[in-house]
Every structure is written in C-alpha cells, then in structure tokens.
Amino acid sequence: MELLLPAVLNGLTTGAIYAVVALGLTLIYGVLHIVNFAHGSLLMLALYAVYFLHAATGIDPYAALPILAVGFFALGYVIQRLVVQPVSHGKDQNILMATLGIAIVIDNGALALWSSNTRTIDLPYAFDVVEVLGAFIPLPKAIGFFAALGIAGVLWIAIQRTDLGRAIRAVAKERQGARLVGIRVEHIYAMCFGLGTACVAAAACLLLPTFYVTPQVGYAFVLVAFTTVVLGGMGSFPGALVGGLLLGVVEAVAGLYLGESLGQIGIFVIFILVLLFRPTGLFGAKAA
Amino acid sequence: MVLPNDWRVPMAEALLTVEDVEAGYGPVTVLRGVSMQVAAGEVVAVLGSNGVGKSTLNNTLSGIVPARAGRVRFDGADITGRDPAAIVAAGLIQVPEGRRVFPNLTVRDNLLLGAYRRGGRTRRQTLERVVETFPRLQERFSQLAGTLSGGEQQMLAIGRGLMADPKLLILDEPSLGLSPLLVEEMFQLIDRIAAAGLAVVIVEQNVVQSLTLAARGYVLEQGVFAMAGAAGDLLADPRLRATYLGL
Numbered sequence: 028m029e030l031l032l033p034a035v036l037n038g039l040t041t042g043a044i045y046a047v048v049a050l051g052l053t054l055i056y057g058v059l060h061i062v063n064f065a066h067g068s069l070l071m072l073a074l075y076a077v078y079f080l081h082a083a084t085g086i087d088p089y090a091a092l093p094i095l096a097v098g099f100f101a102l103g104y105v106i107q108r109l110v111v112q113p114v115s116h117g118k119d120q121n122i123l124m125a126t127l128g129i130a131i132v133i134d135n136g137a138l139a140l141w142s143s144n145t146r147t148i149d150l151p152y153a154f155d156v157v158e159v160l161g162a163f164i165p166l167p168k169a170i171g172f173f174a175a176l177g178i179a180g181v182l183w184i185a186i187q188r189t190d191l192g193r194a195i196r197a198v199a200k201e202r203q204g205a206r207l208v209g210i211r212v213e214h215i216y217a218m219c220f221g222l223g224t225a226c227v228a229a230a231a232c233l234l235l236p237t238f239y240v241t242p243q244v245g246y247a248f249v250l251v252a253f254t255t256v257v258l259g260g261m262g263s264f265p266g267a268l269v270g271g272l273l274l275g276v277v278e279a280v281a282g283l284y285l286g287e288s289l290g291q292i293g294i295f296v297i298f299i300l301v302l303l304f305r306p307t308g309l310f311g312a313k314a315a
Numbered sequence: 316m317v318l319p320n321d322w323r324v325p326m327a328e329a330l331l332t333v334e335d336v337e338a339g340y341g342p343v344t345v346l347r348g349v350s351m352q353v354a355a356g357e358v359v360a361v362l363g364s365n366g367v368g369k370s371t372l373n374n375t376l377s378g379i380v381p382a383r384a385g386r387v388r389f390d391g392a393d394i395t396g397r398d399p400a401a402i403v404a405a406g407l408i409q410v411p412e413g414r415r416v417f418p419n420l421t422v423r424d425n426l427l428l429g430a431y432r433r434g435g436r437t438r439r440q441t442l443e444r445v446v447e448t449f450p451r452l453q454e455r456f457s458q459l460a461g462t463l464s465g466g467e468q469q470m471l472a473i474g475r476g477l478m479a480d481p482k483l484l485i486l487d488e489p490s491l492g493l494s495p496l497l498v499e500e501m502f503q504l505i506d507r508i509a510a511a512g513l514a515v516v517i518v519e520q521n522v523v524q525s526l527t528l529a530a531r532g533y534v535l536e537q538g539v540f541a542m543a544g545a546a547g548d549l550l551a552d553p554r555l556r557a558t559y560l561g562l
Contacts, residue, residue, distance in 0.1 A: 190431060193424050197417040204415030206379060208475065209403030209432035 033162040034283040035276050040168035042275020043175035044230050048248050049255035049267040050179060051226030057262030058199045058219040061119055064126040065106075066252065067245025068133035069224050073099055073231035074240035075141060081148050081235075088148070089170065092232040096225040103224025107217040137242035147239045167236035178229050179268050182222070186264060195219060199262065251278075251291075254298045260308030269309060273297075328391075330355040330514050331376075331407070331483055336385035338375040345371040347538040348385070353483060353516060358509045360525035360546065361518045362559070363535035369518045370412055372535070373487050377409045378402045390482055404432045406482035412491060414472040418461025422452055425460050425471055429478025438478070445474045448508070466497040473504070483514045490521050502528055522559045526550050534559075 048070060055063045076095055077088050110129065115121035155166035186192035197205045198215045205212055230248075238244075255274055259266020274294050282290025301308065329352040338346040345368040353359050363369050374380040376387060378399040387395045389407050397405075417425050426445060430438045446453045449470045455463060460471055469489055476484055486505065490498040502524050509515045509528070519525040526532050526546040534542040534555060542555060549555055556562040 190427070193420065193428050194431065196420055196424075197428055200419045201415055201417050203379075203411065204417060205428075206399045207377060207403070207409050207411055207415065208428050208479065209400040210428070211398070211400045 030283060031280070032160060033164070034279045036159055036162050036164055037168065038276035038279030039272055040164065040172040040275070041279065042272040043172045043179075044233055044271075045248070045251050045255055045275050046268045046271025047175045047178055047226050047230040047233070049252040049259070049271045050182060050264065051223035051230075052249075052252045053256045053259070053262055053264065053267040054182075054195075054219055054226070055223040056256060057264075058195055059119075059122060059216055061122045061126070062253065063220075063223065064123065065129040065133065066126075066223070066227060067249030068130040068137075069099070069103070069245070070227045070231055070248055071137060071240065071242060071245035072133055073228040074235055074238075074244060075137065076228070077231050077235045078146055078148060078240055087150070088232045088235050089174070092174075092229055095228040095232055099228035100221040100225035102221075104217045104221035106224070107220035108213070111220070112213060112216065134242055134245075141242065143241055143243070145239045145241050148235060150236050153236060165237060171233035171237070174233050175230075178226070182226070183264060191215075191218065247291075251294060254294055256308075258297060258301050258308055260311035263308065263310040266308055266310035329353060329388075330357075330390060331516075332386075332388040333376070334386045334388075336372075336375060336387060337383045338371055338380050339383065340371075340380070344383070345538050346375065349535075349538070349540060350385075351533050351540065351543070353514055355482070356509075356512045356514055357531070358515045358517070358529045360529035360532040361516060361535060362520070362522050362525060362532055364520060364559075367535045368538045369535055370487060373409050373411070373485050373518060376402075376407060376485065400432060403479060406480070407485070408476045408479045408481035408483070409485040410472045410476040410487060410489065412487040414465075414468045416460040416463075416468050416471050416475065418459065420460055421457050422455045422460055422463070422471055423457060425475050426452070426478050429475035430480070433480060437480075441478055441480060445477050448477070448504070449474050465492050466494075466501070469493065469501060470504070473508070477508070481513065483516065484508070485516045485518065487518045488520065489517065490519065490524070498524070522555070523550070 048066070052063060052066050073095060077091055080086055080091050081088060106129065111122055111125045114125045150167070152166055156163040157166055157169050186195060194205065194210045194215050195218070198210060198212055202212055251274060255267055255270040258274065259270030274297065277293040277297055278290040281293025285292060305311070331353040333349060333351045336346055336349045337344060349372060361369060361372065371380055375382050378397050378401070382395055386393060389405055392405065394402055394405060394407070417428065420428070426442055427438065430441060451467060452471060452474055455467060460468065463471060473486065473489070489501050489505065493501060498521070505515060505517065506528055517525050517529060526549055529546045531544065532546050532549045533540045534549070542549060542552065
C-alpha cells in the first residue's frame with residue numbers, strides 16, 4: 028500500500044506530459060480530421076533541440092521552453108502550409124500520407140545525423156526530490172506536472188476565449204460557414220498544426236530532464252498519445268487531459284504490480300477495453 | 316412586358332454590379348453569363364427553382380466558387396477573384412442556405428465570429444444592436460447553436476451576418492424548412508433589416524413573398540436570367556405566374 032501512492036503520484040507526473048503530447052494530437056485531429064503521423068517524430072526532433080541547445084549554450088530545458096515552443100510553432104505552421112497542404116489537394120487520405128512521409132524523413136534524418144546513441148543531459152537538480160503526502164517525487168517530475176497543467180490551462184483559455192480559438196472550433200465543425208464569416212480556413216489549419224507542434228516542443232522541454240533521446244523515442248509517446256486521444260474522445264480537449272493523466276497512472280500502477288517493463292501493458296488493455304465498450308471515448312459525446 | 320435584358324439599375328452608381336459572370340464545377344458550367352445590379356439600400360429578389368444555379372451565384376459572389384468569366388464590382392472596387400475573407404471584409408456577406416451556423420459554439424460565440432474580420436473595436440455595440448433585432452437570441456445566448464430550432468438557427472445565421480456590419484446582405488433561401496408561421500415572421504424581420512437602409516438580396520423559391528418585399532427581381536433559369544424587372548411587373552407577368560405560381 029505504501030508503494031501505491033508514490034506510483035500513482037509518479038504516474039500523474041508522467042501522465043501530465045502524455046496529456047500535453049495528446050493535446051497537440053487532438054487539436055490537429057479535431058480540426059484537420061486526420062491523425063498526424065509526424066507527431067512522434069516532431070517530439071523526437073524537439074527533444075534533440077532541447078539537448079543540443081543545452082549542449083551548446085547550457086540553457087536550462089525549462090528556460091528553453093518558450094523559445095522552443097515558438098520555434099516549433101513556426102515549424103508546424105510552415106510544414107502544414109508548404110508541405111502537407113500543397114501535396115494533399117484537400118483529400119484527407121493524402122494528408123495522412125503526407126504526415127507519414129514527413130515522419131519517415133525526420134526519423135531517418137535524425138538517424139543519419141545523430142546516430143541511434145541514447146543521449147541524456149545532466150542537470151544539477153536532476154536528483155532533487157520533493158515530499159508529497161509522505162511520498163518522494165523527483166523535483167523535475169513535479170515541475171513537469173505543474174508546467175504541463177499550466178500549458179493545458181493556457182491552451183484551454185486560448186481555445187475558449189480568443190477569436191483564434193473560436194475560429195478553430197468553428198472550422199472544426201463547419202468549414203463553409205467559417206469561410207463565409209471571413210475565416211481563412213487554410214490559415215486556421217496551419218495554426219492548429221503549429222499549436223500541436225508547439226505542444227510537442229513544450230512536452231520535450233519538460234521531459235528531457237528525466238528522460239533520454241534517441242531517433243526512435245517518439246514512437247513510445249505517440250502510441251500513448253494516440254491511445255489517450257481515443258480514450259478521451261477524438262478531438263476532445265478535456266478528454267486528452269483526463270485521458271493522459273489516467274494512462275500515466277495506469278502505466279505506473281501496472282508497472283508496480285507486473286514489473287517496470289510491463290507497465291505499458293496496462294495502457295493497451297485500457298485501449299482495447301475502450302474500443303470494445305465505449306468507442307467514442309470518455310468525452311466522445313461532447314466531441315461529436 | 317418584362318425584357319430579359321432589363322438588368323441595369325436606373326441609377327448612376329450601383330453597389331453591386333455583376334457582368335456576364337460564368338461559373339461551374341469541373342466540366343459542368345452552371346452560370347452561363349449572368350448580369351445584375353443592386354443599388355445601395357435596395358432589396359432585390361433572385362428567384363428560381365431548385366438547381367438553376369442560385370447557390371452557385373451566391374458562392375461566386377462570395378468568392379467560394381471562382382468566376383470563369385465576367386466581372387463582379389462591389390462598392391467601387393473589382394472583387395472578381397478575391398478570396399472569401401477579403402470579400403467579407405469589403406462588406407458583402409452571404410447568409411448561406413442551410414444556415415451553416417457553428418453547432419458546437421454558443422450563440423454568443425457564433426455572433427462574435429460574425430465580426431471576425433472587423434476585430435474588437437465596435438463589436439460590442441454591434442452585438443447589442445443585433446440582439447435588439449433578435450431578442451430570442453438573447454434568451455439562448457450561452458446555449459450551443461446546434462441545440463436551437465430551425466427558425467432560431469436561421470435568425471442566428473442572419474444575426475451573425477449582421478455582425479459583420481455588411482453593406483450588402485445576401486440571404487440564400489431564408490424560408491427553407493420553416494413553418495408557414497415562421498416564414499411570415501422571417502420575411503417581416505428581413506423587411507425590418509432592409510428598412511434600416513441595408514441592401515438585401517433575397518435568393519428564394521418563395522416567389523410571392525420575395526417579390527412583395529423586393530423592389531426588383533431577377534428570375535434565374537438554367538444558369539441565365541430569363542426575366543428581370545420591377546417586382547410589381549414580375550408579379551403581374553403571365554409567364555412567371557404560369558411557371559412559378561401555376562396560375
């Protein structure tokens with residue numbers, strides 16, 4: 028029992044970062060109605076960006092977050108506007124293939140440039156811990172948890188309260204109506220792709236202090252993120268947040284009882300159960 | 316007698332001038348040389364049955380369907396080939412057939428998006444004015460638009476159009492799918508909006524009510540205007556009465 032609480036708390040910290048990755052994925056899905064296959068590769072790219080920025084300038088990953096979020100937002104915008112959109116000719120299946128192609132280019136580019144060696148960064152506070160309800164949580168994980176919730180909160184307010192957010196929600200459901208009020212739909216698509224990519228950059232900054240980077244690292248996260256999006260309801264914002272936290276806890280608790288390396292089994296058992304019994308997801312009714 | 320070529324406004328400067336516009340989809344040509352004019356503050360009816368190209372005409376004017384030939388001038392500028400956002404910014408607003416409100420947004424957010432191209436400056440005052448015109452929307456302010464009745468959605472769509480502070484409002488089939496009582500109410504509302512000095516183009520199958528409201532009318536048949544003229548003349552025209560009213 029005294030192991031369960033730390034496992035749950037640890038799971039919540041991981042889950043919050045899953046949630047940020049999943050928010051990016053669900054934002055793009057909600058508006059473009061496609062699964063962005065390049066999402067994991069962009070996360071990997073962002074982790075390398077954090078790593079090399081730290082190696083070159085010694086900048087702290089948390090301090091790099093605003094810089095990388097803006098940089099990756101621009102990258103995402105440009106990818107959608109200059110690659111995905113021109114090659115897709117407005118057909119969803121083409122968008123899917125375009126993002127898959129981008130993923131392959133990024134993955135193999137990373138492998139060619141940086142080899143498949145595992146890299147980590149050393150931070151002076153990496154082994155500091157904070158005590159929460161009698162359990163000890165690594166300081167970087169605690170920071171990551173609150174930062175992730177903060178990012179989700181900012182994104183939520185932006186989607187609910189700003190003109191851009193209203194336009195994003197409008198385009199998600201009614202493209203023709205959106206055009207007729209003067210919304211440039213292609214611009215909104217690119218903004219969503221940019222915001223989704225910025226989410227991934229933010230997640231990378233919160234992740235690297237306690238994690239590693241290799242050219243394959245994105246896959247583990249994008250599978251969890253995809254499961255999160257399905258669990259929460261495709262395109263649902265609260266679904267991605269709750270789903271991410273839930274899967275983090277499920278993974279940690281499953282790891283506790285089945286052994287660390289089998290923790291992800293819990294995630295995929297949940298995935299199958301959701302598909303069997305509630306294919307629209309927890310918040311699917313709202314998203315539909 | 317109504318002449319087919321009588322499409323010019325008998326005044327010097329028209330708000331909207333459409334000249335020999337052709338448009339279509341892929342190999343299909345829908346509009347085969349359409350010309351019309353609307354003066355500032357004028358109410359004009361565009362009539363025609365299903366599939367003659369009414370919505371294609373609207374979407375060409377809104378920049379959603381590109382014109383293959385011809386010119387569209389609006390408010391002193393050539394808007395042929397401009398994108399929908401630029402045309403909205405110029406003040407030509409279409410309230411589309413089927414309303415096209417944002418079902419997942421509240422009534423308030425739908426209205427606010429109507430002013431998307433104008434920014435926040437005078438948005439609050441416009442919102443108050445629109446809500447005054449449609450008190451029913453006030454009651455539903457924080458309700459999702461998808462939960463409104465058909466008539467309420469139509470009001471919301473018109474209200475959203477008014478939020479853009481238009482110079483010309485194109486209403487595509489505003490009476491479609493409404494009960495006879497609501498149709499009556501809708502035409503009264505349009506009359507009130509037009510009385511405030513806004514130019515309105517009503518695109519309708521509902522011939523009698525549209526022509527009662529409008530000063531002039533155009534009758535679209537097979538992608539060209541078959542008839543055009545003053546509303547009273549059109550209503551009295553034996554061919555129109557035979558074709559559209561079965562009299």
